[in-house]
Amino acid sequence: MKLSPQTIQAAVDAAHSSSAPNIGGANANYIPYLASVPSELFGVAVMTTDGRLYKAGDTDYAFAIESISKVFTLALVTELIGSEAVRQKVGTTPTGLPFNSVMALELHNGKPLSPLVNAGAIAIVSLVSGVSADACWAKILDMQSRFAGRPIALSDEINQSEQTTNFHNRAIGWLLCSAGTCYSDPMRAVDVYTRQCSTLVTTTDLAVMGATLAGGGVNPVTRLSVVAAANIPHLLSEMTMEGLYTASGDWAYQVGLPGKSGVGGGILAVAPGKLAIAAFSPQLDLVGNSVRGQAAVAYIAKALGLNLFGS
Ligand code: DON
Numbered sequence: 001m002k003l004s005p006q007t008i009q010a011a012v013d014a015a016h017s018s019s020a021p022n023i024g025g026a027n028a029n030y031i032p033y034l035a036s037v038p039s040e041l042f043g044v045a046v047m048t049t050d051g052r053l054y055k056a057g058d059t060d061y062a063f064a065i066e067s068i069s070k071v072f073t074l075a076l077v078t079e080l081i082g083s084e085a086v087r088q089k090v091g092t093t094p095t096g097l098p099f100n101s102v103m104a105l106e107l108h109n110g111k112p113l114s115p116l117v118n119a120g121a122i123a124i125v126s127l128v129s130g131v132s133a134d135a136c137w138a139k140i141l142d143m144q145s146r147f148a149g150r151p152i153a154l155s156d157e158i159n160q161s162e163q164t165t166n167f168h169n170r171a172i173g174w175l176l177c178s179a180g181t182c183y184s185d186p187m188r189a190v191d192v193y194t195r196q197c198s199t200l201v202t203t204t205d206l207a208v209m210g211a212t213l214a215g216g217g218v219n220p221v222t223r224l225s226v227v228a229a230a231n232i233p234h235l236l237s238e239m240t241m242e243g244l245y246t247a248s249g250d251w252a253y254q255v256g257l258p259g260k261s262g263v264g265g266g267i268l269a270v271a272p273g274k275l276a277i278a279a280f281s282p283q284l285d286l287v288g289n290s291v292r293g294q295a296a297v298a299y300i301a302k303a304l305g306l307n308l309f310g311s
Pocket of ligand 1: 067194245261262264
């Protein structure tokens with residue numbers, strides 16, 4: 001059944017108004033910039049694979065992409081080295097442990113298992129070829145921009161805030177290096193990983209990026225192919241298994257869509273062949289997922305009957 005514009009806009013409006021009173025959680029505070037973002041901000045957007053946009057609330061506010069960036073660098077590396085090499089070199093299975101877990105690495109001889117936890121994402125960055133950190137970074141930024149259909153930019157303020165506090169991730173980089181699972185200089189990989197988390201996106205950008213995944217890799221705004229259609233199922237399966245970290249299983253059980261969250265408060269879900277739902281609100285639950293964002297995305301998925309396991 002084709003969803004009418006009125007049906008989608010009504011779901012977006014109702015998701016925003018019904019989730020807005022949900023003021024639980026707290027801004028991430030381990031990155032100083034994130035603690036300073038106004039907590040009351042809340043945006044919800046849907047973009048269909050044929051380029052129709054529906055939105056409510058603060059959808060133009062630019063926030064830190066954070067971990068949602070992991071999906072787009074995974075897309076780039078899957079294009080560069082192939083899905084099987086990603087599986088061999090990094091792994092493609094959930095860890096069952098928090099996104100920055102060192103224990104997960106220790107338990108698996110330094111193999112990250114998932115490209116969507118910090119260790120796996122740093123290993124994925126280390127697989128982006130380039131003669132320098134800047135060359136590697138240029139490819140990653142270009143991929144984020146192609147997904148968004150407009151030039152995405154680094155926030156120097158966020159990057160500075162992250163680069164001066166990312167000691168835990170540097171420790172993960174050295175552990176990867178000692179296990180042979182970092183494929184470039186580890187501090188270069190952590191530097192570039194930190195930059196990829198520090199770009200600014202709006203809720204509308206996230207919806208376009210997600211709709212590119214929903215549309216077999218074709219950006220609904222530019223109509224350009226960003227990633228091979230054959231790689232999309234690999235990306236969406238990783239999002240299903242690890243996209244909301246240790247809440248991913250509950251998310252699949254309750255919502256039934258591949259998703260990805262970031263500690264900046266962004267969240268994205270993909271209904272393959274149809275649309276993407278994006279939301280942003282900075283207050284996070286204990287796992288690191290936006291409280292209002294999850295509520296709004298879940299509301300729309302249910303209202304529009306998008307659960308992949310439904311029928
Ligand atoms: O590496 C970090 O800790 C952050 N730059 C990103 C983590 C993140 O977004 C995890 N998300 N839920």
